[in-house]
Structures are given as C-alpha cells and as structure tokens.
Amino acid sequence: MKLQRKNRLRTVALGALAVSGALVLTACGSDDNSGGGNGGGSGSTKAAGNIKCEGKGQLLASGSSAQKNAMDLWVKNFMAACKGIQINYKPTGSGAGIQEFLQGKTAFAGSDSALKPEEVAKSKEVVKGGQGINLPMVGGPIAIGYNVPGVDNLVLDADTLAKIFDGKIEKWNDEAIAKLNKDAKLPDLKIQPFHRSDESGTTDNFTKYLKGAADKSWPYEPAKAWKAKGGQSADGSAGVSSQVKQTSGAISYFELSYATANSIKTVKLDTGASAPVEATSDNASKAIAEAKIVGTGKDLALKLNYTTKADGAYPITLVTYEVVGDQGNKADTLPATKSFLTYIASQDGQAVLKDLGYAPLPAEIATKVRETVAGLS
Numbered sequence: 001m002k003l004q005r006k007n008r009l010r011t012v013a014l015g016a017l018a019v020s021g022a023l024v025l026t027a028c029g030s031d032d033n034s035g036g037g038n039g040g041g042s043g044s045t046k047a048a049g050n051i052k053c054e055g056k057g058q059l060l061a062s063g064s065s066a067q068k069n070a071m072d073l074w075v076k077n078f079m080a081a082c083k084g085i086q087i088n089y090k091p092t093g094s095g096a097g098i099q100e101f102l103q104g105k106t107a108f109a110g111s112d113s114a115l116k117p118e119e120v121a122k123s124k125e126v127v128k129g130g131q132g133i134n135l136p137m138v139g140g141p142i143a144i145g146y147n148v149p150g151v152d153n154l155v156l157d158a159d160t161l162a163k164i165f166d167g168k169i170e171k172w173n174d175e176a177i178a179k180l181n182k183d184a185k186l187p188d189l190k191i192q193p194f195h196r197s198d199e200s201g202t203t204d205n206f207t208k209y210l211k212g213a214a215d216k217s218w219p220y221e222p223a224k225a226w227k228a229k230g231g232q233s234a235d236g237s238a239g240v241s242s243q244v245k246q247t248s249g250a251i252s253y254f255e256l257s258y259a260t261a262n263s264i265k266t267v268k269l270d271t272g273a274s275a276p277v278e279a280t281s282d283n284a285s286k287a288i289a290e291a292k293i294v295g296t297g298k299d300l301a302l303k304l305n306y307t308t309k310a311d312g313a314y315p316i317t318l319v320t321y322e323v324v325g326d327q328g329n330k331a332d333t334l335p336a337t338k339s340f341l342t343y344i345a346s347q348d349g350q351a352v353l354k355d356l357g358y359a360p361l362p363a364e365i366a367t368k369v370r371e372t373v374a375g376l377s
Contacts, residue, residue: 051343053082055335062090063097063110065236066202067138067320069257069356071110074344077352085336093236095199095224101323102126107333108324108341112201113224114301115323127325130377133299135369137344138320139359141284142206143259144267145244146251148172150187155180157270158213164251165193165210166218167230172249180270194240194252197233199224205318206253212306213315253316256281257357269316272309283314284359291319293365298326298372300365317359327377334376341373 068091075087092100094111098119101109104126114134115123123132144161146154151172156164160176163169169176173186196203203226210218220227234240241258244250251267256279259266268276277283290308295301306315322341329337343349350360361369 050346050348051078051081052339053085054339055333055337056084057332057336058086058088059333059336059340060088060106061097061108061110062092062100062106063323064094064112064201064320065091065238066094066112066140066255066318067091067110067358069255070138070353070358073352073356074340074349077349078340078343082339085339087340091236093198094201094204098323101132107330107337108322110320111323112318112320113204114295114299114321123325128328130325130327130329132323133297133326133372134295134301134321134323135341135345135372136300136302136319136361136365137322137341137369138353139284139288139317139361140281140320140353140357141256141279141314141359142202142209142253142316142318143256143264143279144251144253144269144316145241145259145262145264146267147244147246147248147264148187148189149248151181151184152265153181153184153268154265155268155270155276158210159217161267162210162214162217164191165195165231166228167193168217189249192247192250193231194243194247194250195226195228195231195233196237196240197226197235200236201320202237202253202255202318206316208304209306209316255318255357256284260357269314271313271315273311273313275311277312277314279314279316281354281357281359283312284317285362286310286313287315287317288319288359288365289362291362291365293368298375300368300372302365324376326372326375329376338373338376341376342370345369345373 071089079087094113097109098111100106102122115132120131170191172189172191178186204222204224207222211222234243237254237258240252241254241262244252244264245262266279268278270276287308290305291302293300294303302319308315350366353360
C-alpha cells in the first residue's frame, strides 16, 4: 500500500508539472506556478469541477513553501476551469510573503504563522478601511526526517528532539535515544541536525512545538528565524530535505510531502499516548481538530495543542493561512481572489490535499473559512 501511495503522489506531482511547468520541490523565489491564461471575459460562469470563475487577469501571491505542492495543484485545477485568470504564486517563504503583502505587491499571502499584532497594524496601511486577516487553509504534519543507516524505525520524544536540535545530544547511540528504541541497532554516528536558513513558518511551528512540549530543554522563543546555535542550514523545505537524503546521520524538519517525494524515513513521536504516533495526514487532522480559534472578528487564527496525548494525534503540525484583507481589497483583483479562495476552501479544493500528504481542514473550521471568504470586500 505504501508503494501504491508513493506512486500515486508522484503521478499527481507529474501531472501538475506538465501543466504549470513549476512543480519542483524548492522554495526559491524564482519558482512560480503561473500558467498562460487564454484571455477571456470576466463574467461569472459555473466552470468544471464546481469552480465559479469571477474576475480576469493576473493574480499575484507569494509566501509559504509548505503549501507549494497544494498550491500547484489548486492553481492547475483553477486555471483549467477559469481561462481568463492567471494565478502566479511564488513560494518565497512565509516571512517574505507577509512582507510583500504588507507592501501591497500581492493580493494575498501564504503564511505558516498567523500575523503578529504589529503586522496587523501595518496591514491597515495597505488594506484601506480594513486589515489583514488569517484564513486557515492547509493543514499537515511537520515530519522529522532522518538518515541513519540500518535504522528503519525510529522513535523520539519532545525532550530528546529539543536536545538533538540544540546540540546537547550528539551521537545516534546516545542513551536517551537508546531508551526510546530498545530494539534498534543504533550506530556510533554523529548526529547532523539541519535547520532552515530562511525565515520560515515551518521553523516557527516546529519551535513552538519544542517550546510547548519540552520547555525545560528548549530555552529559545519560537520564531520564523532559527535561534539555536550550531547545526547546519539550508534554504527552504527542499533544501533541508535534500541534505537529509544525502547526508549520513542527518535529521531535519519539513512537510510530509517532501519526505514522501524523496523517500525519506520519518520519526514516530512518543507523546505519552498508548503508542508512538506517525506523521500522517490523518494523524495531523486529529491534532488540528483540537485547535481553538483565537482570532477575533473575521480573523480565524488558531492555537494548536502541542502537548496532546490523544491516541493517533500527531502534534508537530502546521496550519498555513492565506492572509488577505477583510475589506478594502483592491477592486481589480478582488473578484479573482474571492473566486480562487472560494475554490481552495471548498470541499473539492480540500479533498485533493490528502493525496499530497496534507491534512484537510476539520469541517467546523472549513465552514467558517468559507463564510469569511464569501464576505470579503
């Protein structure tokens, strides 16, 4: 079944590549997933796959590389239905995406972290009469990928992970790791931890987990920029996953889709549940279902429970938000923005996520997102 799943993932990815010419697992700013629109009118039409086309022209967006694989397929499906709209999403990273949105360069941004209060304040300068809000759209596990010869099943807990990424545990046969893997033949091999070199929502969410679940072993505040000393760095999820694949003893964090595409083994988490929890879409959904909406008004920012002990709930998850103005959006891009966001939040849009290694939004949250998108102005 695993082989069939991998083949299915590769088939989906290749299909998106053929259409957009950009489904390459990288977070470089030069990548985009735009396609050639065929012109056409701006009227409202009911298109294939229940996609309602509004507006016309080019829609620019940028941000999270975590959602790139989902965005590639969404753009492919949307542009196939809406010939008069060209979507250009660049996976520049969450930090860069927010910056471009706050500069008025894009219609919306993708971010793996909700807007900070100072970013909300600045957004009011761009979104006239309104402000930027967070719309959760893509969920998924942050997999911990590793490359340890001879070890096909590895269990770690939050405390051990924190010490590994802070350089306190340096060998794979360390006693702390051995206690969690009594049947494994752990080699006397140096641990090579890799972290993101760019500002990343994935880093922010991973360090939120470490801080929330292993506070005594992780003295750093969560942030998009990596704060711990030591280790090695690479750009984007593509960069760190590539380093893990080619470096003996390596370990890093990235979205599950990158692990799947590169055949990288992933850590199971000892959360205190009845059994170690694997990084899967279903297990991430179980964790996201425990999240609480903490945003006010139309803002739907979520607070995740990083210390859950529920069976099958994988707590190292991220939620990617589409950041858009609640009102006061640019008139020339608003129709297309609403049309595209309506599609990706729909049942059809969310249904494609699971085959790409992401977790669809829980029904209650998805319903609120759809209602909010409908009211954008």
